[in-house]
Amino acid sequence: MRLQKLKLLSFFILISSWSFAQEVEPNNQSAFDDVTYRRGNVYRTASGVPGPEYWQNSASYAIEAELDDKQNTLKGKLTLTYQNNSPQDLDFIWMYVEQNRFTEDSRGTLTSPANYNRYDGDTDGGMTITNLSAKTTGDASSKHLISDTRMQVFFTEPLKAKGGKATVSMDFEFKIPVEGMDRMGQLETKNGIIYSMAQWYPRVAVFDDVVGWNTEPYLGAGEFYLEYGDFDYKITVPYNHIVVGSGELVNAKEVLSKKVLKRYEKAAKSNKTVYLIKPDEVGNTEITRPTQSGKLTxxxxxxxxxxxxxxxxKAFVWDAARINLPNNETAIAQSAYPVEVSSDVAWGRSTEYTKASIEHYSEKWFPYPYTSAVNVASNVGGMEYPGLSFCGSKSFGADLWDVTDHEFGHNWFPMIVGSNERRYAWMDEGFNTFINYYSTLAFNDGEYESDVAKSLNRVQWFKWRNREGIDTYPDVAKSMNLAFTAYYKPATGLILLREYILDHERFDNAFRAYIKAWAYKHPQPTDFYNCMENVAGENLNWFWRGWFTGTGNIDLGIKKVAPKEGYTVVTFENKGAVPMPVVFKVGFEDGTSMTKKLPVEIWQRQDTWNYNIDSPKKVKYIDIDPERYMPDVDMTDNSWIAE
Structure with missing residues (x-):
């Protein structure tokens, strides 16, 4: 007994002397810790679904507006019905008046880089608000305060919690910008101007359980965060105009000629594209309009x-076809474009693309909820709104497929899953780019290619010293980085998760569960992380931390291969900041091969790992990530070939 005590004492003395002689070699646990505070509460659960007391407010709109194509203005009257489902009374609400971005001294104008960028826009516009009235249960109030692209509307009596309703009405007017920050504006064509109208009415901001009022100004790259509700809107235009819009056209008999109406009804039942207005009919109002003068609403x-x-x-060629949805539901795909781009190698295929895109996402992820989907040839390179997209009029072929598919993919992120685009662009752009990859593979037996999964093509950016993380706000990200932080890097991450880390079934179950849980709601990043982990049954903290925050990279390698009697020892190493499982292929001299996968946990303790290839056969080569899904920043040591 005494000898054992002496030995133990000697051991501790030896350990003590070592601790003074050298620094402690830490393990890698910090790379696997929680990425952020992810505890659940009554509003948002730890399992990633809305909690038993989750709430969100609602906003419904009735709007009547008139477009003046001589003065290039839009003026209208809006009535907002706002319901406060939150647990607190509200003395005011915040609204967005985003046409104020198009002024000389707006925050967006003043923070735009001096050289040309995508989010340049006109500076001679702005929205005028008159006759504002806001009413809860007390007297109506006209008090409001406009600050840049935000407007604070005050109530005489507080808007009561848990179901209180307010009515806010106002008149508005603005000059339609020519260059609308690649989101709206005017396109000159030989038969007239195409007006792409977005951010065209005052919209209420989101009041949520996370930050309260979300009032980030409209600067440029940051898009939108909006409440859900019902819309009833009327657009009055000259009689020779065609109007296409989000939602269902409910007075088609009043605004279409009998000939066009008959074609519309035929298209709604046809899998093939049907012309509503043919290229040679543009401008022939006797064929296409029910009246030959005045205005139509x-x-x-x-x-x-x-x-x-x-x-x-008045310049639209217009065509349409039926969209086939799950459960025998249907919708109608439409395209509106100028005659100059109406060929079958350009916009003549737009409706085909729109239909295929929506049918794919509806079948694979979540059914499309709207009655129509409209693609408009525009001055806008590509921008999405519920049920309607603006795409570049000069796009054709693969480029038109890509932009059409991408913009309609946005109907799932963020139109159905209502994330905050102004803060978390990756939750709509990145998720959408991810689903675009698979829709492109599926379209027309692979007619077009997608390079989204070819992550090695982007390694130079991953190594660039000016790169930024996915978690960078879009209005903060350097313009040369936004395509990577918001689109490519998050999409690459989800492809890695589906193809390399989990598997198709586990990933798809989790991703569908996330969409279903947060459809028409407002998820935060932690809600996505929690839902994916709980449904897939996998702790992915290391992945969220490594890939979705910061600028760390993947760098796996083969350090050594040592043949032994009856087996071979291969030493793998992790030299990067982002740990990953090790999928590797072993090829033997006899021509056979096998693929193995080491779990990510091998890197929790240390940065090297020995694996025994339990076979007496001579190893000819070893190759990490044989399908090349990982953007490993140093591929020189990912393969080993026997001498």
């Missing part, structure tokens, strides 16, 4: 949407 409705947009022009 186009009436649209849309339920449970976060926004609406529309386009108007």
């Amino acid at each position: 186009w009436h649209f409705k849309m339920k449970n949407s976060r926004d609406v947009a529309f386009a108007s022009s």
Whole structure:
């Protein structure tokens, strides 16, 4: 007994002397710790679904507006019905007046880089608000305060919690920008201007359980965060215009000629594209319009949407086809474009692309909820709104497929899953780019290619000293980085998760569960992390931390291969900041091969790991990530070939 005590004492003395002689070699646990505070509460659960007391407010709109194509202005009257489902009374609400971005001294103008960038815009516009009235249970109030692109509307009596309703009405007017920050504006064509109208009415901001009022100004790259509600809107235009908009056209008989109406009804039942207005009929109002003078009012409705947009022009070629949805439901795909781009190698295929895109996402992820989907050839390179997209009029072929597919993919992120685009661009752009990859593989037996999964093509950016993380706000990200932080890097991460880390079934179950849980709601990043982990049954803290925050990289390698009697020892190493499982292929001299996968936990203790290839056969080569899903920043040591 005494000898054992002496030995133990000697051991501790030896350990003590070592501790003074050298620094402690830490393990890698910190790379696997929680990425952020992810505990659940009554509003948002730890399992990643809305909690038993989750709430969000609602906003429904009735709007009547008139487009003046001589003065290039839009003026209208809006009535907002706002319901406060939060647990606190509200003395005011915040609204967005985003046409104020198009002024000389707006925050967006003043923070735009001096050289040209995508989010340059006109500076001679701005929105005028008059006759504002806000009413809860007390007297109506006209008190409001406009600060840049935000407007604070005050109530005489507080808007009561848990169901209180307010009515806010106002008149608004603005000059339609020519260059609308690649989100709206005017396109000159030989038969007239195409007006792409978005951010065209005052919209209420989101009041949520995370930050209260979300009032980030509209600067440029940051897009939108909006409440859900019903829309009833009427657009009055010259009689020779065609208007296409978000939602259902409810007065088609009043605004279309009998000939066009008959074609519309045929298209709604046809899998093939049907012309509503043919290229040689553009400008022939005797064929396409029910009247030959004055004005027409186009009436649209849309339920449970976060926004609406529309386009108007006398220059439209117009076609449509049926969209086939799950459970024998249908919708109608439409395209409106100028005659100059109406060929079958350009916009003549737009409706085909729109239909295929929406059918794919509806079948694979979540059914499309709207009655129509409209693609508009525009001055805008590519921008999405519920049920309507603006895409570049000069796009054709693979490029038109890509932009059409991408913009309609946004109907799932963020139109159905209502994330905060102004803060977390990756939750809509990145998720959408991810689903675009698979839709492109599926379209027309692989007619077009996608390079989204070819992550090695982007390694130079991953190594660039000016790179930024996915978690960078879009208005903060350097313009040369936004495509990577918001689109490519998050999409690459989800492809890694589906193809390399989990598997198709586990990933798809979790991703569908996330969409279903947060459809028409407002998820935060932690809600996504928690939902994916709980449904997939996998602790992915190391992945969220490594890939979705910061600028660390993947760098796995083969350090050594040592043949032994009856087996071979291969030493793998992790030299990067982002740990990953090790999928590797072993090829033997006899021509056979096998693929193995080491779990990510091998890197929790240390940065090297020995694995025994339990076979007497001579190893000819070893190759990490044989399918090349990982953007490993140093591929020189990912393969080993026997001498």
